[in-house]
Amino acid sequence: MRKNREKKKVVVLGSTGSIGRSALQVLKSFEDRFEIFGLSAHKNFELFKKQIREYNPKMAVLTQAESYEKVKRGYINNRIKIEFGAESINQMVSFPEVDIVINAIVGSAGLLPSFATLRAGKTLALANKESLVMAGELLTDLAKKKGSEILPVDSEHSAIKQCLLAGEKNEVKRLILTASGGPFYLTKKKDLSRVTVSEALSHPTWEMGKKITIDSATLMNKGLEVIEAHWLFGIPASQIKVIIHPQSVVHSMVEFVDGTLIAQMSKPDMKMPLQYALLYPERIETNDNFLNLTRIKNLIFLEPDLGRFPALKFCYFALELGGTAPSVLNAANEVAVESFLHRKLSFDKIPMLVRKVLSAHKIKNNPSLEEILEADRWAREESKKFIQRESNR
Numbered sequence: 001m002r003k004n005r006e007k008k009k010v011v012v013l014g015s016t017g018s019i020g021r022s023a024l025q026v027l028k029s030f031e032d033r034f035e036i037f038g039l040s041a042h043k044n045f046e047l048f049k050k051q052i053r054e055y056n057p058k059m060a061v062l063t064q065a066e067s068y069e070k071v072k073r074g075y076i077n078n079r080i081k082i083e084f085g086a087e088s089i090n091q092m093v094s095f096p097e098v099d100i101v102i103n104a105i106v107g108s109a110g111l112l113p114s115f116a117t118l119r120a121g122k123t124l125a126l127a128n129k130e131s132l133v134m135a136g137e138l139l140t141d142l143a144k145k146k147g148s149e150i151l152p153v154d155s156e157h158s159a160i161k162q163c164l165l166a167g168e169k170n171e172v173k174r175l176i177l178t179a180s181g182g183p184f185y186l187t188k189k190k191d192l193s194r195v196t197v198s199e200a201l202s203h204p205t206w207e208m209g210k211k212i213t214i215d216s217a218t219l220m221n222k223g224l225e226v227i228e229a230h231w232l233f234g235i236p237a238s239q240i241k242v243i244i245h246p247q248s249v250v251h252s253m254v255e256f257v258d259g260t261l262i263a264q265m266s267k268p269d270m271k272m273p274l275q276y277a278l279l280y281p282e283r284i285e286t287n288d289n290f291l292n293l294t295r296i297k298n299l300i301f302l303e304p305d306l307g308r309f310p311a312l313k314f315c316y317f318a319l320e321l322g323g324t325a326p327s328v329l330n331a332a333n334e335v336a337v338e339s340f341l342h343r344k345l346s347f348d349k350i351p352m353l354v355r356k357v358l359s360a361h362k363i364k365n366n367p368s369l370e371e372i373l374e375a376d377r378w379a380r381e382e383s384k385k386f387i388q389r390e391s392n393r
């Protein structure tokens, strides 16, 4: 058993979400190595209260006022600091004793905590891909300047990080990101307009939060991952390919210049990449994570259909445009997904809205953080106008 003071202190942002809950399970299974310093949640105060009781953090932050009031009431005079708001998240990740921050917040709300983590020189285990989509250049520059590491939690990027160990960067021909294809990869284009919310939320292989589940169904998620891979690994978009692989067993691949293809396979379980990021660069024996290849029988790989799933090509386009374009794409998508979930927009209009807003945007090159946030605000307003026009038809 390690001594208490040697344990790494971890903050889990978005601990009530799908990734957050998996992260807590992984941390618990390595409790001789990690101590939970802080947690954050937004609305789910019931689960958050249970997590505080179970994991006993030093600090817990809620970003929604009502849920903060409900949790705070039970902790008056308690030794656990219960705080409110985005600024408190920034303070929590910056405490000198914190070693690792797992950012599992969904959407653009994760951006400022990523900045705060890197600014404080901490290791960032990043699930919140939206951070890199919005501000990949600023974040990766900041990480270099501060000597902090960004460790991917996304299974594809974790896979690529592992595959890259097989060669030198100048020997890489392509990164190949696999996509499950979501529930509609065989659905005809004309039927996509009739897709219901519950159909879109039934992901065939992964159990995830609502936003990423819808993004997986439109292939927007894969496009966001192309942008994420570009910033994490410094590889141009022209060398990043997406391939549909419905079984989600091969999590991604790296093709080298001599024709060698290195693939990373494991069970489709987010605890695997979380464990890899937390223990990096070590591997530790576990009892139940083994793949039985003879049970899988076959692995299928298909080209993505950009005609039916144009969101993927809009992400390549936004990355090529650069500047504030990816941030606008991300914000428009967030509004579109939210509207689809509230049955105000049909499934097939999600990428259409993103395209319209992106094409109306005047790009700002080499944007500052403030300009990125301003582009995000502008895109949300434009997207709402689009939805209003659609509902008046």
Ligand SMILES: NC(=O)c1ccc[n+]([C@@H]2O[C@H](COP(=O)([O-])OP(=O)(O)OC[C@H]3O[C@@H](n4cnc5c(N)ncnc54)[C@H](OP(=O)(O)O)[C@@H]3O)[C@@H](O)[C@H]2O)c1
Binding pocket: 013, 014, 015, 016, 017, 018, 019, 020, 040, 041, 042, 043, 044, 045, 063, 103, 104, 105, 106, 107, 109, 127, 128, 129, 130, 153, 154, 155, 206, 207, 208, 209, 210, 211, 212, 270
């Ligand atoms: N799920 C996966 O398998 C998976 C895989 C790879 C990458 N990711 C990425 O990981 C991130 C989280 O995904 P998820 O599936 O875990 O999402 P999720 O289940 O919806 O959880 C999101 C978390 O963020 C919190 N949150 C929501 N809005 C917030 C706000 N405005 N400010 C602060 N916190 C907020 C939620 O709190 P409450 O629940 O308390 O409201 C929850 O803890 C996303 O960026 C996603 O793309 C997820």
